[in-house]
Amino acid sequence: xxxSFWENETFxxxxxxxxxxxxxxxxxxAYYLKRNNPQLKVVILERGMLPSGASTKNAGxxxxxxxxxxxxxxxxxSEEKVFSLVGKRFQxxxxxxxxxxxxxxxxxxxxxxxxxxxxxxxxxxxxASKLDSLNEQVFKTTGIENCFRKSDEKIASFGFSNVxxxxxxxxxxxxxxxxxxxELLRKVQSIGVTILNGIEVNGFVSTTSEVVLSCNTNLxxxxxxxxxxxxxxxxxxxxxxxxxxxxxxxLITEPIEDLKLNGVFHYDKGYYYFRNVGNRIxxxxxxxxxxxxxxxxxxxxxxxxxxxxxxxxxxxIIPGRTCKIEQRWSGIMGVGAEKNTILKQVASNIYCAVxxxxxxxxxxxxxxxxxxxxxLK
Numbered sequence: 001x002x003x004s005f006w007e008n009e010t011f012x013x014x015x016x017x018x019x020x021x022x023x024x025x026x027x028x029x030a031y032y033l034k035r036n037n038p039q040l041k042v043v044i045l046e047r048g049m050l051p052s053g054a055s056t057k058n059a060g061x062x063x064x065x066x067x068x069x070x071x072x073x074x075x076x077x078s079e080e081k082v083f084s085l086v087g088k089r090f091q092x093x094x095x096x097x098x099x100x101x102x103x104x105x106x107x108x109x110x111x112x113x114x115x116x117x118x119x120x121x122x123x124x125x126x127x128a129s130k131l132d133s134l135n136e137q138v139f140k141t142t143g144i145e146n147c148f149r150k151s152d153e154k155i156a157s158f159g160f161s162n163v164x165x166x167x168x169x170x171x172x173x174x175x176x177x178x179x180x181x182x183e184l185l186r187k188v189q190s191i192g193v194t195i196l197n198g199i200e201v202n203g204f205v206s207t208t209s210e211v212v213l214s215c216n217t218n219l220x221x222x223x224x225x226x227x228x229x230x231x232x233x234x235x236x237x238x239x240x241x242x243x244x245x246x247x248x249x250x251l252i253t254e255p256i257e258d259l260k261l262n263g264v265f266h267y268d269k270g271y272y273y274f275r276n277v278g279n280r281i282x283x284x285x286x287x288x289x290x291x292x293x294x295x296x297x298x299x300x301x302x303x304x305x306x307x308x309x310x311x312x313x314x315x316x317i318i319p320g321r322t323c324k325i326e327q328r329w330s331g332i333m334g335v336g337a338e339k340n341t342i343l344k345q346v347a348s349n350i351y352c353a354v355x356x357x358x359x360x361x362x363x364x365x366x367x368x369x370x371x372x373x374x375x376l377k
Contacts, residue, residue: 026229028368047200057331063362092366112172161319250284
């Protein structure tokens with residue numbers, strides 16, 4: 001690429017912080033950097049036309065967490081760790097709503113439900129027996145009273161089949177993540193953050209005073225500090241990190257007449273999740289059918305997962321109804337051996353904020369705030 005003097009001078013010179021990745025974490029970090037220090041020159045590099053990972057490709061859940069998910073986490077982690085993460089999810093969503101406004105992100109406090117079939121009898125009994133203790137910990141962490149409660153009486157109102165029990169979460173909600181990211185982009189650009197799309201970072205060399213980035217456009221870009229906010233793609237730049245990609249496949253139906261569904265729903269320990277988008281059903285999951293195949297940075301769909309999604313859709317969610325699938329897609333999450341984010345200084349002028357664990361909507365804003373504070377120390 002033959003860059004002009006004007007381009008080099010305006011876009012590529014005297015950069016204080018270069019953020020790699022324009023997802024919710026990268027944009028939130030830029031927002032807090034500029035808000036705390038307006039004089040900083042902050043540039044975000046994004047390889048795609050839109051954020052490339054999961055920020056605009058997810059299901060649009062508030063990501064508070066379901067009872068079976070929390071109990072599963074407690075089997076391998078302490079109460080302190082599990083509910084500390086719950087607190088971060090709660091605080092992150094609160095910050096997101098305060099910064100952007102509920103209308104601008106399409107936030108609806110619909111509540112959430114975990115559904116259990118006959119085959120889930122043991123899991124349900126475990127969850128039901130632990131509701132009091134879960135509610136106690138959630139209250140200590142967030143101040144929400146009686147967050148989880150049995151809700152079998154609402155099963156019929158949603159039109160489900162083969163659902164024996166249901167547990168409601170008052171803290172869950174819906175987010176329109178397209179609107180969310182559009183508003184976040186608008187907000188950071190309005191305060192002077194530069195976002196350059198179509199630029200992929202292939203590598204970097206760090207010295208004591210600067211980092212030199214090599215990019216796909218024959219661009220050699222110099223910056224004082226960098227933040228990798230590439231989540232599931234983190235190992236491509238920082239191979240030492242414990243971050244594995246996790247592909248999530250999603251579909252959405254055409255509009256369904258007289259749809260009874262309203263809210264967000266978890267099924268099979270959260271490996272399946274669905275919600276209404278107006279009078280459509282958005283349904284995703286199935287990664288547990290083939291973890292090895294879904295541990296990839298390649299976008300795409302598999303017949304195994306898509307068939308299972310349609311099977312559950314037709315036999316459990318809207319039994320006896322016929323509906324067409326309007327669109328299918330996938331997103332890439334970042335997961336690891338531990339279920340928490342990695343926010344750390346990798347070297348003197350290199351930082352990372354990755355591994356959102358499929359909870360980026362809830363964790364992204366808080367992670368960005370903490371990343372900005374880390375960089376400005």
